[in-house]
Amino acid sequence: MSKMLLQLIPHLQIRLSHMYVVWKIKAGATRPIVPSFTAPTALASKWIHEQLLPYVISIPTICMDSLAYTRELDNLILPMPWKGLIVCLDVVALYPSIPMKDSLQATMQFLKENTPLPNEAQLMIIKIMEWVISNKYIEHENSIYHQVDGIVMGEALSVMVANIFMYKVVEEKILYKWRDFILHYKRYVDDINTFMDITTLQAQEFKNDLTAQSEFINFTMDCYANKSDFLDLQIRVMQEDWPVTRTRIDYRIYRKPGNTLAYLCADSYHATHTPYGIVIGELIRYLTKSSRREYYIQDAQMLYHAFKNRGYTHKMLIQGLGHIDWSKREFYRAKGLQPKIRHIPGGGAVFSTQIDPVMQMAIRGGFKLNLNWIRNTSTITADQEIQETLGHNLTSIFPTHGMVALKAAPKLKGLVKRK
DSSP states (O other), X not given: OHHHHHHTSTTOOOOOEEOEEEEETTTTEEEEEOOOTTSTTHHHHXXXXXXXXXXXXXXXXXXXXXXXXXXHHHHOOOOSSOOOEEEEXXXXXXXXXXXXXXXXXXXXXXXXXXXXXXXXXXXXXXXXXXXXXHOOEEEETTEEXXXXXXXXXXXXXXXXXXXXXXXXXXXXXXXXXXXXXXXXXXXXXXXXXXXXXXXXXXXXXXXXXXXXXXXXXXXXXXXXXXXXXXXXXXXXEEEEOSSSXXXXXXXXXXXXXXXXXXXXXXXXXXXXXXXXXXXXXHHHHHHHTOSSHHHHHHHHXXXXXXXXXXXXXXXXXXXXXXXXXXXGHHHHHHHHTSOOSOOXXXXXXXXXXXXXXXXXXXXXXXXOOOHHHHHTOBOTXXXXXXXXXXXXXXXXXXXXXXXXXXXXXXXXXXXSOOO
16 A cells, blocks of 8 residues: 555655754644655555545534634533533543554544445545555654554644544543533643533532543543633633623734744745735734624734834835725635535545646656746736735745745645756
């Protein structure tokens, strides 16, 4: 299977996963990073990921992203007056804690109970998954290590398997048991945020029930009466008396205490449209994840000064603020909430990388990339927002000077003929 998949991308250079560490300043510890996109098992792992993805995103406890979560908060009706708790749970070291054998068993159960896949397809997925997790080799400081337990590090299937394990082994039975007390429950991999009509003592009992489902999974827990920080959201429960008496859920962007807003400098070596794109992107993020206009105005003022300190011009910032105003919030929210996963009939997916051999054959046959022609391509038919960002043609994306950045792009590197 691995050999067949590797033949689809003949230019891919295979090597063992190379581990390095980054510092976690606040915790005073390190985090191991194991990029595995060139590992011998990488493409087989990606294939499993694509087969499981359409079904994993249908798990009811899964939170896809913070913007989708804000939509659920908008629709969540809390009792009036609010006397419950927001229970925040965090799984301790989720990935290394899940045993390989248990992850296989959980995936087998999930495929059987939560997918329409035939038995032959389920067996193939499990066999390939077993091969991937049994052959994880890591290179570090001139030594080679074999991972013998825990979800394989750096592989595409890891997130899918972790979500399956948490749902089938830990959550499913307990959430049904506590269904009369849970008003809303969502988990983003190992972070859980749930609104519950319970006391602090009951919250501890709820945590104990979750922990008891697997000897390998442990939680930390914090309980709050009217606030929580989840993903990049600061969530608050407010009692509102006008225009109607109700319990309202407000949210805005959460910034960690150590966040210095050190955005990319305006004069950094990037395409000319990049600084303005960063400004627009951040303004849209704050706009779409602010439940109140005053929150957005406060944060927009903060962003103005943060970008100004990084060399962004007053003219550029005022232009961005004028373009991304509160009246366009629903437009950008609707745009951001569009489905991000393409529907594939029957589940699963195919490799989009199959285009690569075709491109390689074209290059071998004499195909050359005419950058001057591409730079002169007009943007007149594009949306107004794109025209304002890029200009009247594509020169800003493919600059006439500074080809180092262009040659560094993996997909373009093979197309740029060295002079």
